[in-house]
Amino acid sequence: MTSDNSIGNHIQVVLIDDDAHLRQALSQTLDLAGLKVLSLGDANGLATRIPHDWPGVLVSDIRMPGLDGLQLLQQLHEQDAELPVLLITGHGDVPLAVQAMRAGAYDFLEKPFANDTLLDSVRRALAVRQLVLDNRSLRLALADRQELAGRLIGQSPAMRRLHEQIGALAGINSDVLILGETGTGKEVVARALHDLSSRRNGPFVAINAGALAESVVESELFGHEPGAFTGASRRRIGKFEFANGGTLFLDEIESMSLEVQVKLLRLLQERVVERLGGNQSIALDIRVIAATKEDLRQAADQGRFRADLYYRLNVAPLRIPPxxxxxxxxxxxxxxxxxxxxxxxxxxxxxxxxxxxxxxxxxxxxxxxxxxxxxxxxxxxxxxxxxxxxxxGLTDSAALSGNLGVQVEAFERALIAAELDHPHNSLRSLAEALGIPRKTLHDKLRKHGLSFTPVGGSSPEDLD
The missing domain is CATH 1.10.8.60 (Helicase, Ruva Protein; domain 3)
Known part of the structure; x- marks a missing residue:
């Protein structure tokens, strides 16, 4: 973890030299070359200000009061052994500089040196640094994909799409709505989103709204102050507050009462929570991942779910295929x-x-x-x-005793029958879902004794 005054990523070069005149001259040279420079008179406390993946380089004198260049090099490489450090040396310090090179310094410049020599070394170091960071990013992305493949096993096109969607959503802070039938692995997906995100070191708090009694759901989610209701003798930190800095997974969100939905909507919009019986608004830094097995749009149309909450949650929907x-x-x-x-x-x-x-x-x-x-x-x-x-038809054991042709016929009928259970407004739509021509589908429906009824009734165009 870096300190509050850490070096920002916009800084490309940190220059340390106790000679104010030389420091000013070198800073001007780097600045005129279009490089963002931070110049310092000493290196004390500098190592704690450098983030691990900072994309810049350091240029430091060796002999300085307090922390010298070699000590700074050691401190920095304890945190990141691939951070480029260029050392400035006097004529008598060349053996010391050679020792530093063996210890991992990127380069050393013997005084006096030309401006072009400094610029050339800094630019090469920046290019090397960027290559190191790109390789780290690729390794991390590969590790994330391998980890995801180990959690969500599958090679079907539907699962490959799900992996891609999780990879895209994990890196952003947007709330997510997971849609999936019972048993599809909604919590597994939610935890993958958390573990592959920048919040991975924060808490992951999972709560099933459908398993909570109506009398305790608000206290569980939002917490309460002493005396908020009968039996509330102590302050309780709610799940949202407990998840601060991390992710809260709220499963079966469709089971929440309309009253609780109002409070959840305010929390999502304002990122604050108030404990029951309290007046203080507590700021939250959380990502909310909600999950449902129902069609929330339909529930909203029926008045069982707030439409404004549905639209607030539906910014980044993620469907898990059955x-x-x-x-x-x-x-x-x-x-x-x-x-x-x-x-x-x-x-x-x-x-x-x-x-x-x-x-x-x-x-x-x-x-x-x-x-x-x-x-x-x-x-x-x-x-x-x-x-x-x-x-x-999907578990017809009689088909198992037949030959390969019989089993293939049974499998084909089962797939078509399964797709018929999904709503389609035309035969063309059903054929596209199965990946076959419409005429072929028409023949197979007759062959297997299956009938198709489009959503909203039928017409000759729908059935032909």
Missing amino acids: LRERGEDPLLLFQHFAMGASSRHGLPTRELPAGQRAMLLRHAWPGNVRELQNAAERFALGLDLELEPGQE
């Missing part, structure tokens, strides 16, 4: 969870038969990843793979 839309991801997830369970219980890893792999792909997974994880746990323990009934 498992039935994730192609072959169920197989990857099942293997991952089964291997983890086998390892925890000290059991050998079981091979999943081909017929059961097909069954995993046909299943609708109404409980999504949570349901799949439970199924993998049972399988790892040696129990039969029994799936809860999902959408009609």
Whole structure:
């Protein structure tokens, strides 16, 4: 953590020399070359003012009262061994400068030196520094992607899009609304957004609004002062205040009462909180990630959710695809969870038969990843793979006894039937969702005995 008077990123060169005349002359040379310079008469306390990823370089005399150039070099490289430090030496200090080079100094300039010599060395050092910072940024981005891939397993296009969206949203401070069915992993996504953000060292506070009794939800979220209500004998810090400097994840936001929604809207707009029974407005530095399994727009139209709060939250929506839309991801997830369970219980890893792999792909997974994880746990323990009934036809065990053609037909019918459960206003829309021509879809509907009813009724154009 840097101090309040840390060197800003707009400063490109910090020049330290106790000789005021030389310092002024060198500062002018650097300034005329278009470089932003901070000149100092001594190096005392300077190391604590340099941020870890500061994009500049230092030019320092070796012999100075107090902290000398070699001591400064040591302090700076304890914090960042790749920070370029250029040392200015007198003729008698050359052996000392050579020693400093071996200790990690970028360059040394022997007095007297030409202005062009100084500018050339500084510019090369700045280029090296930028390359170091770019490489750090790339390594961090790669590490973040690898970490995200380890948390949200999947190779389907839907999951690749989700990874890209999380990567884009993690680096900004905007509040996020996560949309997803039960069991899709909304808290996993919320924690990934926090851990990949600049708030990663702050608290991550998760609260399920649907699990809180109406009588305590305001106290839990906003806190209270002594005497705010019967039984409130001590001050309580609410979840929002506790999350200050970090992220608050509010799941099942649709279950909050309209009265609490009003207070949440004010908090999101003004970034302040007032404890129940208190008059003091407490400033907050938090990111709020809300999650819901419902259509909040529809809930707002029905008067169950405030429209202004919906629009305030819907700035950065993030939809988690249900498992039935994730192609072959169920197989990857099942293997991952089964291997983890086998390892925890000290059991050998079981091979999943081909017929059961097909069954995993046909299943609708109404409980999504949570349901799949439970199924993998049972399988790892040696129990039969029994799936809860999902959408009609997706778990038809009779198809498992047929040949490959029968299983492919059953799988095709299951995919079309699953998409029919989604609202579409035309056959063209349904065909585009399945990625096949409209005439092909029309033939397959007849073949499998399926019917299509567009949203809002039907017309010849809708059905043809």
